[in-house]
Amino acid sequence: MPDIPWMTPTAPDSPDTEVYVMASRFETRTLPGALRFFLKAPGIIGQIRKAPGAHGAALRARVPRRTFLTLSAWQDRDALHRFAAAEPHRSSARAAAAHMKESAFTFWTAKASDLPITWAEAERRLAAEQQRQGGRP
DSSP states (O other): OOOEEEEOSSOOSSTTOEEEEEEEEEEESSHHHHHHHHHHHHHHHHHHHHOTTEEEEEEEEEGGGTEEEEEEEESSHHHHHHHHHSTTHHHHHHHHHTTEEEEEEEEEEEEGGGOSOOHHHHHHHHHHHHHHTTSOO
């Protein structure tokens, strides 16, 4: 299944601007749950394209493995929280929770010049966060 590559809805003011980055990993319990999750992606991507303070986002979808990675960069933490609390993300996240086997999140700041963040960096940070919390790496 194709990934949704990095997109930049709103460029940061300068390369030295600090951005708030979030990476997440989701694993659904079932393949139908994974399909439901993936089918919600276009609506969420559309929301990100219009979200104030969104500096970038991407999705890595491994539907047959029931695994998804997201990566996004925001003006600040508040911009991310406003996005997550708005529709369609809000109701999609609540609906997806019923199908999740596991989820992980990590957050950090970076310079705008570091965008786009690589998948390798996101996966490294997610593994470190899971290990820090006592989960499987």
